[in-house]
Amino acid sequence: METSQPHRPGDHVIEVTDLHRHYGAGSSRYHAVRGVDLTVGRGELFALLGTNGAGKTSTMELIEGLAAPTEGRVRVLGHDPYRERAAVRPRIGIMLQEGGFPGDLTVAETGRAWAGATSHARPLDEALELVDLRHRRDVRVKQLSGGERRRLDLAMALLGRPEVLFLDEPSTGLDPEARAAVWRLVRELRAQGTTVLLTTHYLEEAEELADRLAIMHGGRIVAAGTVAEVIAGRPSQISFELPEFAGASIPPLAGATVTADGRKVTVRTPHLQATLTELLGWADHQGIALGALDARSASLEQAFLAIAAEAAHQPPADSPATPPARRKLIGLAR
Amino acid sequence: MTTAVTTATATGPKSTSVRRLLALGRAEGILLLRNRTALFTAVLLPLFLIFGLQSVLAQQAETNPGLDVDSLLVNGAIGMVLAFVVYYNLTAAYVARRGELVLKRLRTGEARDLEILAGTAVPSVGLALVMCAVIGVVGATALDLTAPANPILLAVGLVLVVATLMALAAVSSAFTRTVESSGITTMPVLLLTQFGSGLFIPLEVMPERLADICRLLPTTPAFQLVRVGWFGTDGSAAPTGFAGTWATAAPHLVTGGIWLALAVWGAVRYFRWEPRR
Numbered sequence: 001m002e003t004s005q006p007h008r009p010g011d012h013v014i015e016v017t018d019l020h021r022h023y024g025a026g027s028s029r030y031h032a033v034r035g036v037d038l039t040v041g042r043g044e045l046f047a048l049l050g051t052n053g054a055g056k057t058s059t060m061e062l063i064e065g066l067a068a069p070t071e072g073r074v075r076v077l078g079h080d081p082y083r084e085r086a087a088v089r090p091r092i093g094i095m096l097q098e099g100g101f102p103g104d105l106t107v108a109e110t111g112r113a114w115a116g117a118t119s120h121a122r123p124l125d126e127a128l129e130l131v132d133l134r135h136r137r138d139v140r141v142k143q144l145s146g147g148e149r150r151r152l153d154l155a156m157a158l159l160g161r162p163e164v165l166f167l168d169e170p171s172t173g174l175d176p177e178a179r180a181a182v183w184r185l186v187r188e189l190r191a192q193g194t195t196v197l198l199t200t201h202y203l204e205e206a207e208e209l210a211d212r213l214a215i216m217h218g219g220r221i222v223a224a225g226t227v228a229e230v231i232a233g234r235p236s237q238i239s240f241e242l243p244e245f246a247g248a249s250i251p252p253l254a255g256a257t258v259t260a261d262g263r264k265v266t267v268r269t270p271h272l273q274a275t276l277t278e279l280l281g282w283a284d285h286q287g288i289a290l291g292a293l294d295a296r297s298a299s300l301e302q303a304f305l306a307i308a309a310e311a312a313h314q315p316p317a318d319s320p321a322t323p324p325a326r327r328k329l330i331g332l333a334r
Numbered sequence: 335m336t337t338a339v340t341t342a343t344a345t346g347p348k349s350t351s352v353r354r355l356l357a358l359g360r361a362e363g364i365l366l367l368r369n370r371t372a373l374f375t376a377v378l379l380p381l382f383l384i385f386g387l388q389s390v391l392a393q394q395a396e397t398n399p400g401l402d403v404d405s406l407l408v409n410g411a412i413g414m415v416l417a418f419v420v421y422y423n424l425t426a427a428y429v430a431r432r433g434e435l436v437l438k439r440l441r442t443g444e445a446r447d448l449e450i451l452a453g454t455a456v457p458s459v460g461l462a463l464v465m466c467a468v469i470g471v472v473g474a475t476a477l478d479l480t481a482p483a484n485p486i487l488l489a490v491g492l493v494l495v496v497a498t499l500m501a502l503a504a505v506s507s508a509f510t511r512t513v514e515s516s517g518i519t520t521m522p523v524l525l526l527t528q529f530g531s532g533l534f535i536p537l538e539v540m541p542e543r544l545a546d547i548c549r550l551l552p553t554t555p556a557f558q559l560v561r562v563g564w565f566g567t568d569g570s571a572a573p574t575g576f577a578g579t580w581a582t583a584a585p586h587l588v589t590g591g592i593w594l595a596l597a598v599w600g601a602v603r604y605f606r607w608e609p610r611r
Contacts, residue, residue: 066441105364115357116356117445120346121345
């Protein structure tokens with residue numbers, strides 16, 4: 001993970017206060033976003049994480065200015081992105097989770113049409129070069145692979161050299177190589193001062209790219225901060241297998257919780273080094289070889305799963321058992 | 335992927351409404367040329383129908399002596415072209431772009447909603463107006479028709495027809511799931527324009543009561559304005575000159591304006607930017 005770029009406090013490119021979004025009305029009314037607050041500083045890369053249906057895309061759409069919030073306030077570059085779209089749109093780039101281009105146009109024709117609708121567009125070949133699609137400029141969009149279409153989508157989002165870039169699941173549908181390339185590109189853009197707000201359900205993507213992140217669940221932000229901050233306080237984990245007929249039971253380990261499933265043992269501890277030392281000392285003393293020994297610091301993935309599980313146990317009072325079909329289908333389509 | 339991000343080279347101009355309309359229109363024009371079905375409906379179908387129209391009008395002239403077949407033919411041909419090329423074609427185009435999520439993607443850019451809809455319509459409307467101009471020139475020379483009695487009214491009528499048909503296309507697309515089914519969903523409006531707006535069957539050969547009802551249909555007033563603008567009459571009285579046409583046109587301007595407003599309201603209310611899930 002890269003070090004955070006210094007940015008002046010108060011120089012917030014994105015400011016979101018108490019954001020709410022409802023869909024539908026009456027009994028089918030669905031409260032997708034339930035009071036989200038977040039700020040993103042200039043040049044910062046902020047990742048919005050969450051399970052499917054957590055409200056990431058709904059939140060993104062409000063910040064992008066594609067819809068008006070039911071309640072709350074959004075400011076992008078100091079403007080209301082919905083009411084003052086003419087002031088905001090030329091300075092931002094958006095890549096939707098699913099958006100399309102006419103299949104019968106070539107890559108170059110698509111790019112020309114977009115350039116005509118984009119202020120201060122960079123040369124098309126430069127934009128295509130960024131996503132390694134220049135060699136495909138005369139190919140019809142319908143003949144591109146899924147990954148190539150995603151990259152074309154990204155190129156169009158970058159066409160106007162945006163100050164703020166919105167990426168909704170940018171690497172979904174990409175092969176590992178293309179994903180790594182997109183990560184490199186996003187890092188480069190950020191290094192040049194582009195502010196990036198991205199959603200992802202790849203935790204390693206957030207870990208790799210984000211200066212700060214927020215985890216959403218049930219329309220709310222349930223944890224936020226740098227990766228280190230979100231992980232902080234989460235226990236490290238040691239796992240191993242006891243040999244048959246170990247003859248000795250595991251001693252109490254200070255501050256740790258031990259769970260055993262047959263011979264498989266999992267230890268969770270806030271003090272990895274101390275607990276591990278204690279455990280290995282005990283094993284050595286007993287002459288026991290611990291099989292499949294694995295010790296790891298808390299990861300974002302563990303933190304995420306734990307946070308999601310905790311949050312799932314306290315569903316918001318007015319939450320319907322399942323979100324309406326529309327939201328669910330989007331989740332399934334991924 | 336390379337490090338071309340750093341090379342800050344030339345940038346294009348600021349995006350304006352006109353540039354956006356032209357850019358979107360150009361892309362849509364390429365798509366129209368590459369879509370054989372759409373091209374057929376846009377160019378050949380109206381031509382076939384014009385031949386059909388001619389024989390229908392000739393038949394009606396036998397039972398209605400004094401019917402001005404030539405002017406009705408030109409008026410009907412213009413109406414037919416506008417109905418098929420603008421309304422039918424555009425409905426299919428909106429449905430296709432919506433299905434491909436193109437409209438959804440375009441909305442994230444600088445183009446406003448109306449610019450996206452209008453930009454998509456540029457080639458259809460342009461092609462239709464060119465065809466109308468050809469029909470006008472051919473009509474004027476081959477059929478030896480008079481010059482337009484009131485060119486302003488003619489232009490207002492054409493604008494009203496085009497605007498109403500665009501709005502109706504937006505409404506119809508909302509009730510059309512696939513491009514294939516647009517043939518069915520556009521039927522009501524197409525039948526209404528062909529048979530109820532004085533194109534295939536002149537209003538003056540209809541029974542009085544029926545003609546009065548037809549005059550109130552959505553596209554009738556706009557088509558009647560075109561007719562009044564060129565031929566100085568909507569068929570209910572003898573042709574008049576420039577000054578007299580305003581009085582003839584006034585009721586059509588009112589009803590046509592109301593229908594345009596209703597169609598626009600419907601488009602705003604019902605148009606869908608994304609496919610239904």
